Amino acid sequence: MxxxxxxxxxxxxxxxxxxxxxxxxxxxxxxxxxxxxxxxxxxxxxxxxxxxxxxxxxxxxxxxxxxxxxxxxxxxxxxxxxxxxxxxxxxxxxxxxxxxxxxxxxxxxxxxxxxxxxxxxxxxxxxxxxxxxxxxxxxxxxxxxxxxxxxxxxxxxxxxxxxPAGSGQHTKMCNQIAIASTMMGVVEAITYAEKAGLDTKTVLESIQFGAAGSFSLTNLAPRMIEGNFEPGFYVKHFIKDMNLAIESADRMELPVPGLKLAKELYDRLSEAGGDNDGTHALYKYYKMMAEDQ
Structure with missing residues (x-):
């Protein structure tokens, strides 16, 4: 049984x-x-x-x-x-x-x-x-x-x-550190494609299967393009994870500049009301920055 x-x-x-x-x-x-x-x-x-x-x-x-x-x-x-x-x-x-x-x-x-x-x-x-x-x-x-x-x-x-105990959480910190910088790259790539006058869906057909390929590019970039920011994982929870990773890295005296920059950008998205969006909603913040230029 x-x-x-x-x-x-x-x-x-x-x-x-x-x-x-x-x-x-x-x-x-x-x-x-x-x-x-x-x-x-x-x-x-x-x-x-x-x-x-x-x-x-x-x-x-x-x-x-x-x-x-x-x-x-x-x-x-x-x-x-x-x-x-x-x-x-x-x-x-x-x-x-x-x-x-x-x-x-x-x-x-x-x-x-x-x-x-x-x-x-x-x-x-x-x-x-x-x-x-x-x-x-x-x-x-x-x-x-x-x-x-x-x-x-x-x-x-x-x-x-x-x-041993704690190793699962430390591994998840590695995972979130990798995702944080990757998400910035994915969002910048899609925003760049739009600025260059390209069809973003066609761009994805090429880059998601090359060296730039990632879970975020394949699974979340299409949601960005469609304007679907429903959460598979909440912005507020990702911010929590990044805080935990930064605290842990600081205790180990390990510099994590990419993670800290991503955290800063997500904090701004949160302040703009994005807490309950999916993590790929960082795209909305980049769009606002691009439109302000």
């Missing part, structure tokens, strides 16, 4: 991830602060839980994908949190992009109660979440990894154990 999964956080990515777990045969308990966000999953067979404590007590594997590190801290370390209420031997998997230091703290406190904690942030779009094709970067003990691998494989195709 499959282990029961408790899933906390049914946002843009989480709903599809929980749904794919059910499709793979896992019984799923679900909780989110706004119950209406879980209604569709409940109608499909997920079992609603009234709070975090109840979910933890009734699940074997507990997966969280919430908004910010302070949410992660509350959900795991609070008096009514997961560590206080999970059954001995349970597996705890935080898939939020959060602080490597916090991931290590959760791991140590979980270990004291015979709980097996993993930090496992994801990369990919809302579409990849729907298709179960996410990249999952995992930190935690190798000893218990195979026990939770089937759950990971229900949600993603590229699942890699990176090392």
């Amino acid at each position: 499959s282990k029961t999964v408790g899933f906390i956080g049914t946002g843009v990515m989480g709903s599809s991830m929980a749904r794919n777990l059910m499709k793979a045969g896992f019984p799923v308990n679900v909780y989110t602060r706004t119950k209406a966000k879980a209604d569709e999953l409940v109608s499909e067979g997920a079992k609603w839980q009234e709070d975090v404590a109840q979910l933890a007590e009734s699940s074997d594997i507990i997966i969280t994908i919430v908004g910010y590190p302070h949410d992660v801290e509350e959900v795991y370390l609070g008096d009514q949190g997961i560590i206080q209420h999970a059954k001995s031997g349970s597996y705890l998997i935080d898939m939020t992009t959060s602080s490597p230091k916090l991931a290590q703290q959760i791991f140590e406190q979980a270990k004291e109660k015979n709980l097996h904690a993993y930090d496992a942030p994801v990369s990919g779009s809302d579409i990849y979440a729907e298709q179960g094709k996410l990249t999952i970067m995992v930190g935690g003990d190798k000893e218990h990894f195979n026990a939770v691998l089937p759950a990971f494989e229900a949600m993603g195709q590229n699942v890699v154990l990176q090392g």
Whole structure:
């Protein structure tokens, strides 16, 4: 019999991830602060839980994908949190992009109660979440990894154990650093094509399959061109991720000028009201700059 999964956080990515777990045969308990966000999953067979404590007590594997590190801290370390209420031997998997230091703290406190904690942030779009094709970067003990691998494989195709606790979060910082500068390049390329009087869709036919090719160019540039800025990943959450990466890089005394420039541009987009757009909405800010010239 499959282990029961408790899933906390049914946002843009989480709903599809929980749904794919059910499709793979896992019984799923679900909780989110706004119950209406879980209604569709409940109608499909997920079992609603009234709070975090109840979910933890009734699940074997507990997966969280919430908004910010302070949410992660509350959900795991609070008096009514997961560590206080999970059954001995349970597996705890935080898939939020959060602080490597916090991931290590959760791991140590979980270990004291015979709980097996993993930090496992994801990369990919809302579409990849729907298709179960996410990249999952995992930190935690190798000893218990195979026990939770089937759950990971229900949600993603590229699942890699990176090392001890915190390693998943550090790997996600690498991912976000790469995306930040890449997104600036993609947006500048599309804006340049427009200024040069080119057909941007035709330009994409060439450059997305050459050396400039990237996920952002292939999947997000078409949305830019169409004026579709619906979020596969929110600007506000990307800013949070960049802040975490900058803080971590600063602790290592590592200069990250490209990341800091991207963060500055996204801050300006946020100030202009773009928090709830997708990350590719940076294009709108570049358009405004081009029109001001």
